[in-house]
Amino acid sequence: MFFIFKFICIFVEKMKYKSIVSVLEVNDTQLSLYENSSTRMVTDNKWDKEVEVEKSSYYWNGDPVLHKGTIHNTSKKPLVVELFCGCGGTSVGFEMAGFDVALGCDILRPAIETFKHNHPKSSAILGDIKKVTPEMIENLLDGKKVDVLVAGVPCQGFSLNNRKRKQDDNRNFLYLEFLRFVDYLEPNSIVVENVSGMKSTGTFSEDIEKSLSLVSGMKVTSKLLYAPDYGVPQKRTRLVFVGTKSKDFSFDDIVKTHGPTTSQEYVTIEQAIGDLPPLSNGEEKFEYGSKATSKFQRLMRKKKGKRLENHRSPKHPKATISRIGNTEPGSPMYPKFKQRIRLSWDGLSPTQVSGGIRPQFQLGHPSDPRGLSIRERCRIQSFPDHIVIKGGTVQARVQTGNAVPPLLAKAVALAIKQYLHEVSDLA
Ligand SMILES: C[S@@+](CC[C@H](N)C(=O)[O-])C[C@H]1O[C@@H](n2cnc3c(N)ncnc32)[C@H](O)[C@@H]1O
Numbered sequence: 001m002f003f004i005f006k007f008i009c010i011f012v013e014k015m016k017y018k019s020i021v022s023v024l025e026v027n028d029t030q031l032s033l034y035e036n037s038s039t040r041m042v043t044d045n046k047w048d049k050e051v052e053v054e055k056s057s058y059y060w061n062g063d064p065v066l067h068k069g070t071i072h073n074t075s076k077k078p079l080v081v082e083l084f085c086g087c088g089g090t091s092v093g094f095e096m097a098g099f100d101v102a103l104g105c106d107i108l109r110p111a112i113e114t115f116k117h118n119h120p121k122s123s124a125i126l127g128d129i130k131k132v133t134p135e136m137i138e139n140l141l142d143g144k145k146v147d148v149l150v151a152g153v154p155c156q157g158f159s160l161n162n163r164k165r166k167q168d169d170n171r172n173f174l175y176l177e178f179l180r181f182v183d184y185l186e187p188n189s190i191v192v193e194n195v196s197g198m199k200s201t202g203t204f205s206e207d208i209e210k211s212l213s214l215v216s217g218m219k220v221t222s223k224l225l226y227a228p229d230y231g232v233p234q235k236r237t238r239l240v241f242v243g244t245k246s247k248d249f250s251f252d253d254i255v256k257t258h259g260p261t262t263s264q265e266y267v268t269i270e271q272a273i274g275d276l277p278p279l280s281n282g283e284e285k286f287e288y289g290s291k292a293t294s295k296f297q298r299l300m301r302k303k304k305g306k307r308l309e310n311h312r313s314p315k316h317p318k319a320t321i322s323r324i325g326n327t328e329p330g331s332p333m334y335p336k337f338k339q340r341i342r343l344s345w346d347g348l349s350p351t352q353v354s355g356g357i358r359p360q361f362q363l364g365h366p367s368d369p370r371g372l373s374i375r376e377r378c379r380i381q382s383f384p385d386h387i388v389i390k391g392g393t394v395q396a397r398v399q400t401g402n403a404v405p406p407l408l409a410k411a412v413a414l415a416i417k418q419y420l421h422e423v424s425d426l427a
Helices: 002-023 028-036 089-096 109-118 134-140 170-185 204-216 268-275 295-301 318-325 374-381 392-402 408-420
Strands: 065-067 081-082 100-106 125-126 148-151 189-195 219-224 237-244 331-332 336-342
Touching: 002 100, 081 089, 081 219, 089 100, 089 148, 089 408, 100 109, 100 134, 109 125, 109 219, 109 392, 125 134, 134 170, 148 170, 148 408, 170 204, 189 204, 189 408, 204 219, 204 237, 219 408, 268 295, 268 374, 374 392
Parallel strands: 081 100, 081 148, 100 125, 148 189
Antiparallel strands: 065 125, 189 237, 219 237, 331 336
């Protein structure tokens, strides 16, 4: 009897992973179908074909480094664990919605430095997810139940910005790792975030929904969410998967706050960064020097620290300064790279990216002839000013380009909170 039971368990286990493996078997025909598809969401995300897929010497190769926090013991709020947390855009959004972030895990040293700085009471793991075990998380949290298990699984393999997308990109296989944690930790809900490219390529998203549902026992569904609809001044579309234990999750419960169907217009660049002081080439400023003039700016400055952080202009050669200065706001600065525009005060930003930025800035400031400071990149992602990005300018660009906009995550989190009421009495 025992052996039959064991055999059934092994069979079920294998079946669980079969569909997710098929997810990864996208071929060139599917990709080219996608390239020619009229349903393609983002048509202007052309990037430099010569730029290598991002590899980082900042990745931690050793055994996972564990840091034990305290928040899980004192918190009265629902608890979030974020795998592949980066600088913690999703975590910040969940905090805004009334959750506590119990733990973040990432392989990138500067990202964990940022995460620990901004979540000093949370646990953190620096390490390759393949070497991290669910038991490590269970121990760090003293066995506390995880309410929301989040994964911003790396997206380069699917990204429209990655001109070298391929089926055997190792990063695509990190989904399999996430399933281990879902299976063991049995969270009350799961959230997975990825780039929009996945939705329109092959049957990736359906297969991922199926495999996540199978492993978690929840019905997992997904939807493309457009960041400006949630008050983010950036044309960024993310594919979000959600599963909740209490009852089937409906994306209709995620409330749009801005745009045509609401009473508020999209947040413009001026409303987002207009209060940040002007900078000359290479200059850094620590004082605001003016008052907040928009609702968005007031929100960003609400919990600010003693001084303005991360507001330094990139240092450009003369040719770059005149190139930016001579570009009409709203237009591309480099004819070959349509997404590298000089921002206009009354528009939205294109999607901020993390890599492939040559020279080392992506977007021009609307009135200063320079690239953006990290603080301006943070604002365009809707990171409030009390969030400090660590690790130097280049690594801060990587982290801010990879992040989920906190206000988008907040909207998802608020909807999930309603569902969690049904499985626990947490507020
Ligand atoms: C899309 S970003 C996540 C962004 C994050 N959710 C946020 O909102 O800020 C993906 C992250 O996965 C991390 N990562 C990549 N490979 C990893 C691995 N093998 N183990 C752990 N983390 C990894 C990267 O360093 C990166 O920070």
